[in-house]
Amino acid sequence: MEQRKNSKMEETVKTFQELGVSEEILRALEKKGVGLPTRVQEEAIPPLLAWKDVIAKAPTGTGKTFAFGIPMIEHIDPSSDDLQGLILAPTRELAIQIADELRGLLTYYKDIRVTVLYGGQRMEPQIRSLQQHPHIVVATPGRLTDHYNRKNLRLDRIKTVILDEADRMLDMGFFDDVTKILNRIKNRVNLGLFSATISQEVMTVSWMYQRDEVEITVAPTAESKPDIDQYSITVPRLEKEEAMLRILRSGAFERVIVFCNTKVMCQSLSDSLRRSGIPADCLHGDIKQATREKTMAAFRSGKLPVLIATDVASRGIDVDDVDAVINYDVPDENEYYIHRIGRTGRARKKGISFTLVGSLPERVKLDEIAKYAEFRITPMIFDEYGCLVPAPAEEKHPPRKRF
DSSP: OEEEEOOTTOOOOOOTTTTTOOHHHHHHHHHTTOOSOOHHHHHHHHHHHTTOOEEEEOOTTSOHHHHHHHHHHHHOOTTOOSOOEEEEOSSHHHHHHHHHHHHHHTTTOTTOOEEEEOTTSOHHHHHHHHTTOOSEEEEOHHHHHHHHHTTSOOOTTOOEEEEETHHHHIIIIIHHHHHHHHHHOTTOOEEEEEESSOOHHHHHHHHHHOSSOEEEEOOOOTTTSOEEEEEEEEOOGGGHHHHHHHHHTTSOOSSEEEEOSSHHHHHHHHHHHHHTTOOEEEEOTTSOHHHHHHHHHHHHHTSOOEEEEOHHHHTTOOOTTOOEEEESSOOSSHHHHHHHHTTSSOTTOEEEEEEEEOSHHHHHHHHHHHHHHTOOEEEEEEOTTSOEEEOOOOOOOOOOOOO
């Protein structure tokens, strides 16, 4: 396995032009205000352009979509009506986001067509889009499988396959769907795996399907790490909702995401906040796609100040101006916490997160997360005036003397 790891010794950053990017893409990047490539783009674009397999580990928000999207576009033959590029994403929101970013890169490539396939939407509009012979399809694994089984598309001419957020996609139970899809693509030229973490499942897919892959590891830097102040608030479990309301009513935050561990709690909090006069809505697995899209549009525009979500439903949410994240429940997995708080503090803006701790098991779990991620999570309490203040340090009693 060839390894290309970013190093502090490598200070010189190449331009997109030096990476071999076409004039059409350069013009599109300039129009979008994109200057120099990020580290993952600098590391991934050359091997993908050279038709090499890539497995890339890079933090969220480091530009992975352009890292695989640019080489895929460069490899498309617009004179052919064949489907040539496939990108698999774990959620509908992420699939839509990737397709939108690709279309932005195609501003000066008028003959390359992109379509997006995801569940929760009627099949007929998607079938019509496939009849337009897209060159690139962005899809969730389940919906792509549905279309393939109905013979709505062919996979035998695909040259490039990308798995984005591969860790979460496989963790969500798509391993069998993904492997079946890859088994059906007999003449694939290269495969790219992009992920924030490299799990055992990701390594298994790499071992099964990649050849002489280039391994890229982009460590978090001060620039790529979100600037987030992290706080924990210990309250009795039955008083969590009141604590959340105090934060939301403080007037300090215009756009907030609240995370819950279950769909039931997610829906319950959404209903309760609306009864309290706070405009809020929720995202979870039972929400219909049309409703999800309407909710996300309202949240992005600022009309909806509070979004309540489960971990799975939130995957792919990409909103730069989230002021704060509230963990109503301590997440079950360490990585979930990292993904949750990563929704704030983006685009070099300051972020803040609050985690409500309502039991000893939750405290133990949060301490484990802090140790795992090397985060400093400051304990806070509400004072007699309802204001958040640092929790008093635990008293260390001197050892008793024996006389």
